[in-house]
Amino acid sequence: MSAAENQALKKVLREHELKATNQRVALLKLLDATNEHFDADEIYLALRQKQKNVSRATVYRSLEALVEQHLVSRVDFGDGRMRFERCQDEDEHHDHLICEKCGQVIEFFNLEMEAQQLSVCEEHDFTPSTHTMHIFGTCAECRKKN
Amino acid sequence: MSAAENQALKKVLREHELKATNQRVALLKLLDATNEHFDADEIYLALRQKQKNVSRATVYRSLEALVEQHLVSRVDFGDGRMRFERCQDEDEHHDHLICEKCGQVIEFFNLEMEAQQLSVCEEHDFTPSTHTMHIFGTCAECRKKN
């Protein structure tokens, strides 16, 4: 049943000039299947649990390749480890609100903001490829708790 | 001649309920004097070079305290190490364009974008304390080189 999905992922990898290895397919599939922001080690452990043959080094190397091809993006919530999420289309790009109290991450999308970014890039004659925008603060629940 | 500056920095530290130690004053002064984005180790080495008595542990601990007090902010350019810059007033907050080819960092300020951020926070009933916005891509010079 996931054979079709596997084929689709392999196609995606090849279109990005990456060899479609089992490890990479499994990694992409894992990220596709979740909304969470895994770090490298969580990805490694999750794949091992799925009986996938993969090493930590490969997880790091694959993530690097996938990020370079914009199939995956890095997100840094400032807690010292890099996290990853599957990329959507660029016009579906979302950003993050991060609660400093409980660690909750709220994703948001704001068309105006995306437009402003393009305008800033134009002003500076800069060709954007990707961006990250994190707003740190306190979420509604945590504020009420005080 | 920098005695006055030192006194001013000590005052700032005390206003934020931080003991005004020589190490912290020297660190703030260093960041005030540059536009670059130093990482912890660069700060450590720069202070040593200025004959300041300071340890790596203190650099990390001081930075942590200063970031918490919003006197300094962390910037992550995605290269695996945390960098730091002196904070301006919140209404003077700037963001970054980062060239993936040459590593150049261009700072920008966009009022519209700041306004959009506040509106996103309101929508999600989120109280912001700080934010980071990085746009990665190719700068004008690097684009022309191709």
Next chain:
DNA sequence: AATCTAAATGAGACTTATTTGCACTTGTGT
């Protein structure tokens, strides 16, 4: 000015995240 005490510091061992070298394996073009 001398004294006191909680907070801050220094040294270096330690932890955790990530990278690298190298021998072995595998995807893919022919």
Next chain:
DNA sequence: ACACAAGTGCAAATAAGTCTCATTTAGATT
């Protein structure tokens, strides 16, 4: 099926940041 470059696994190496604990210091108190 074959050849070979690309990818992988393992274990050792590096790098970034944290922690412990003995010592020092800022700044409040007298």
